[in-house]
Amino acid sequence: MRDASGGLPRRVGRIVEVEAYIGIDDRASHARFGRTARNAPMFGPPGHAYVYLVYGMYDCLNVVTEPSGSPAAVLIRGVEPLEGADAMRAARLALAATRRRDGRRDLAAERERLSRTPDARLARGPGLVAAAFGLVRADTGIDLCDARSPIRLEAAPAREPRPPVAATPRVGIGHAGPPWTEVRWRFLVPGASAVSGPAGRS
């Protein structure tokens, strides 16, 4: 994943954790209610961004994955920074600045905390992925496969060996009930430092 915001430095990261949400029958998916104003992008063309707000606080980035009419998306849950870690810190700080409601939040303290946050934790977890790359709901619709887009997906360098991938149940969807809570549609690179969850569980 790579951004191309006019001002350097660019931000580049390696996706190490994702979750799949497929079809109208998937009771964990936003598409479970059929097509609505919010989830309409999931019914759109593949390769585009679907960014939504969870828990009133955090935006999350999805990549639409199936042809138009067939709702599916992959949630990006963990990204290992390769370039521009400081730009990611800056993006997270900027977001915190927009959020301080009544000055309770001390921005200097947040800046200090971010400076002590290791690179590998800057985009660990879906809310942090969007924050680190400065993505918000308004970015929904961006073509992530177009090289001219401000943020895009790239294939890993051909020279790199393909890492092992583990499959586990998805996170935070207890409400969906079986079999959706059991199906192993969370995919991660075991041992990668930007995998989310307690102790980066696999």
Next chain:
DNA sequence: AGTTGGATGGTCT
């Protein structure tokens, strides 16, 4: 290392 609770607002019944 694991658990708990608060922040916060859009979406859907």
Next chain:
DNA sequence: GACCATCCAACTG
């Protein structure tokens, strides 16, 4: 009016 595809601080062991 309930329910979240979350994160973090502040605990406990």
